Amino acid sequence: MKTLKIIALLALMPGCADAQSTTTETNLDITGDSLPAIRHVTEMKISGDTLLFAYESNDGYGQRFLRRAFIDFGSNQLKTSPDVGKRDDGYYVSFMPYPVIADNGTIRVISQDDGEIYSIENDTSLVRTKHYLMDGNSTVPFPLSRYVKDIFMSDSDQYVFMGREPNGGRQFAMAADLTSSKIDTIRQINISPELQTWMPNTGEMAYSRKHRRLAFAYRLHPVIEIFRLDGSVLTSVEVAKPTFDPATLDEADFEDMNPLHFVDITTTDDYIYALYWGHTSRQHQAHDAKSTIYKVDWDGNIVARYPVNSVLKGIAAYNDNILIGWTGNNFVKIPAGRDAIYRVRIEKG
Numbered sequence: 190m191k192t193l194k195i196i197a198l199l200a201l202m203p204g205c206a207d208a209q210s211t212t213t214e215t216n217l218d219i220t221g222d223s224l225p226a227i228r229h230v231t232e233m234k235i236s237g238d239t240l241l242f243a244y245e246s247n248d249g250y251g252q253r254f255l256r257r258a259f260i261d262f263g264s265n266q267l268k269t270s271p272d273v274g275k276r277d278d279g280y281y282v283s284f285m286p287y288p289v290i291a292d293n294g295t296i297r298v299i300s301q302d303d304g305e306i307y308s309i310e311n312d313t314s315l316v317r318t319k320h321y322l323m324d325g326n327s328t329v330p331f332p333l334s335r336y337v338k339d340i341f342m343s344d345s346d347q348y349v350f351m352g353r354e355p356n357g358g359r360q361f362a363m364a365a366d367l368t369s370s371k372i373d374t375i376r377q378i379n380i381s382p383e384l385q386t387w388m389p390n391t392g393e394m395a396y397s398r399k400h401r402r403l404a405f406a407y408r409l410h411p412v413i414e415i416f417r418l419d420g421s422v423l424t425s426v427e428v429a430k431p432t433f434d435p436a437t438l439d440e441a442d443f444e445d446m447n448p449l450h451f452v453d454i455t456t457t458d459d460y461i462y463a464l465y466w467g468h469t470s471r472q473h474q475a476h477d478a479k480s481t482i483y484k485v486d487w488d489g490n491i492v493a494r495y496p497v498n499s500v501l502k503g504i505a506a507y508n509d510n511i512l513i514g515w516t517g518n519n520f521v522k523i524p525a526g527r528d529a530i531y532r533v534r535i536e537k538g
Contacts, residue, residue, distance in 0.1 A: 233505035360387035406451035424489030
């Protein structure tokens with residue numbers, strides 16, 4: 190395994206004025222069906238010209254909702270549809286819908302709380318496929334919580350996802366084969382042997398079907414790990430010094446007491462885009478807080494670094510030239526191609 194560390198900024202990309210330049214974001218106006226007051230956007234995925242985003246509303250009592258939005262960059266608009274999976278009686282088919290997009294554009298929705306898999310029909314209707322990512326008949330390597338996250342289709346009837354042991358136990362990258370109802374472990378996700386449980390190792394996972402590799406960006410550590418489907422680590426990318434204080438794990442608000450590093454991750458065929466803070470959640474609420482996006486290839490090479498004016502909380506890649514971000518109040522368009530701000534030199538160790 191190799192470790193890559195940033196040690197210097199080499200040069201500006203063509204067209205950049207000075208080392209303090211930042212990308213210029215553009216607000217995307219919401220048209221179509223109105224949105225409620227959004228507390229959190231928990232997931233964003235893009236398929237063609239469609240943005241799928243899951244969110245929690247201020248008065249949703251923890252329920253998550255899923256919307257589709259048509260992307261119109263010509264007029265800088267997102268035209269939203271009604272909530273996906275809302276029944277005529279006002280209730281919802283899934284309490285925690287999570288969008289999954291296959292390479293052929295097929296969209297599936299998986300309930301994060303029970304693993305049931307749905308197809309989407311007529312843009313907003315959820316139809317049961319009679320399949321589960323994991324259920325009581327699945328063969329599992331050890332007891333698992335029913336809660337799943339970061340789900341990707343790796344092949345027909347095959348998925349990769351993040352699973353956890355019950356009662357605050359360990360977390361793993363896992364593989365599900367629906368034809369055999371079997372769950373296999375790919376790799377435990379933990380930054381060090383001393384930190385075994387999932388809470389100090391929380392973060393976001395992404396998958397590349399083209400490269401057959403996974404990437405995990407740690408929320409409480411300045412590290413992205415890239416590993417293969419057999420669990421072997423290809424590389425670890427470290428962008429700052431460690432800051433996590435294990436003593437804070439005894440506190441209920443331990444996450445608020447530590448700087449947050451990578452808070453979201455999105456991918457294209459060839460690149461990983463990782464949203465980086467480097468400060469606490471409270472500091473991020475300050476008006477002068479900034480975000481940074483790291484562009485990394487699937488071999489672990491840092492290609493570019495994008496300082497962003499907006500206080501971003503989530504990102505999704507439209508292509509290698511444009512990202513869509515969520516600021517907590519608005520969706521924004523972010524240039525990510527020729528407008529790259531920095532090239533960086535990295536050290537391999």
